[in-house]
Amino acid sequence: MVSATRDRIIETADLLFYQRGFEATSFADIAADVGISRGNFYHHFKTKDDILDGVINRRLANTEQMLDRWEVSGSDPAERIRSFIHILIVNGEKIRKFGCPVGTLSSELAKLNHAAQSDAAGLFTLFRSWLKRQFERLGFADQSDEMAMHILGRSQGVATLANAFNDDGFLHREVDLMCAWLDDQISKIAAKNI
């Protein structure tokens, strides 16, 4: 039971940190949403930083699971990269409201000069390494990491502006452009290898 309450606290904090921001979310906010007393709450977590650690670890685990699913469901590396690009549409409503959970947490922690900023950037690293592997399989060799960072950067920019302007049309247009960019890169490398 203890660990079930702990999980509920982390799950609730994860949502509140995403929707309101880390700094703007208080212990009291989380306790109220979980529906437990502050005494019970403090039994599980002494500081907000402890909760943040739990939230980041939860996100890392969930991201790894998602990447594993894409690895299995995508019939080839290009299809898998398209799965990544399309989360912008799958999560479009949330992104327009609250931005990207990874980018906004990393940005906030960088400003707070928070020790956990590098852990939050670890979420980006998961996507980066996974994308890099897909580009390697497509034959991009030592360019693969740069390609991964390029597509990761573009998806971040789309999330920020779709959020700022609450613009769904922009989001869809940019997803199409990212997929066209991918096709174009693949054609180029195919032409080179003929």
Added chain:
Amino acid sequence: MVSATRDRIIETADLLFYQRGFEATSFADIAADVGISRGNFYHHFKTKDDILDGVINRRLANTEQMLDRWEVSGSDPAERIRSFIHILIVNGEKIRKFGCPVGTLSSELAKLNHAAQSDAAGLFTLFRSWLKRQFERLGFADQSDEMAMHILGRSQGVATLANAFNDDGFLHREVDLMCAWLDDQISKIAAKNI
């Protein structure tokens, strides 16, 4: 004298909101950095939202001045768009530390569901309208707004990842890619108009 103190408060708050975030900056932080008593401070501003208004107006005015300078110093629209792309390098050190001031403020206010979010997005609109005008002059007609949003989005993504990974090499590579993209678009439209 009254207005000089007011200006100093806004200037200081602008810097702190950028470096630490809006939510993480208190009245006391700003008063301490300006070096005035809380009584004097409250004489000028009653709420942090009033200060935020002042900060956004200051940023709008500064951005308009910068765009006017680029308008004059750039010999043609492509050169002016390159001035925009190159702020990523000019402000590279700050961006790697604190992200983009426009994007991070807009994202934070969206999460806070803050009434001033649309004012903060107005900073993006200044860049967007100015970029759109340059693309129109280059002959992109009704595609100009989409081109403006595309380049604005890419610069946002570069800022977010350069900040997350504190990566100067990535920042420079992506600036080169954005300039190459611009040249490519201009060549395409020139070919179409022959």
